[in-house]
C-alpha cells in the first residue's frame with residue numbers, strides 16, 4: 779500500500795522554517811495531476827506566503843488557527859468558466875487537494891485542509907479579502923509548514939462500511 783496515504787494526518791503545528799518555492803511547485807504538480815470530470819482541470823491555485831495574510835486567515839474562517847504558524851497556504855479555487863456544473867468544481871478541487879496533501883507528506887511537510895465552500899459567509903469573506911471575481915469559487919485552503927508535531931499513522935479501514943454486490 780502507498781506509505782504516504784497512511785502517514786498523512788492533519789498537522790496543525792509547524793516550525794518557523796520557510797518552504798522553498800520549488801517545494802511548493804512540486805505540490806502543485808501533484809495537485810494538477812488529479813483526475814477531473816471531462817478533464818476540465820477546473821482548479822486554480824493562489825499561493826500565499828505573506829505573514830500578515832496568513833495571520834488574517836482565522837478572521838475569514840474560524841477553524842484556521844494553525845495558519846498563524848503556517849509558512850504558506852494554498853487557496854484552491856474552482857473556475858466556474860471551465861465547468862458548467864458547480865458540483866464538479868467541488869469534486870475536482872477535492873481531488874487536487876488530496877493529491878497535494880499526499881505529496882506534502884512525501885516532501886516531509888505538514889499540512890491541513892480547511893474548508894471554505896460551501897459556507898456562504900466564508901465564500902463571501904475569501905472573495906472580498908482576495909479580491910476574487912465571480913468566476914472563481916474558493917473551495918478550500920491548505921495550511922503548510924515543516925511539522926512541529928507528530929501524529930501516529932492510522933488505518934481507518936472499516937469492513938462494516940463495505941459490501942460486495944452479488945448481483
Ligand SMILES: Cc1cc2nc3c(=O)[nH]c(=O)nc-3n(C[C@H](O)[C@H](O)[C@H](O)COP(=O)(O)O)c2cc1C
Pocket residue numbers: 786787788789790841842890891892893
Ligand atoms: C473538507 C474538509 C474540511 C476541513 N476543514 C478543516 C478546518 O477548517 N480546520 C481544521 O483544522 N481541519 C479541517 N479539516 C481536517 C479534518 O478535521 C481532518 O481531516 C479529520 O479530523 C481527520 O483527521 P486526519 O486528517 O488527521 O486524518 C478538514 C478536512 C476536510 C476534508
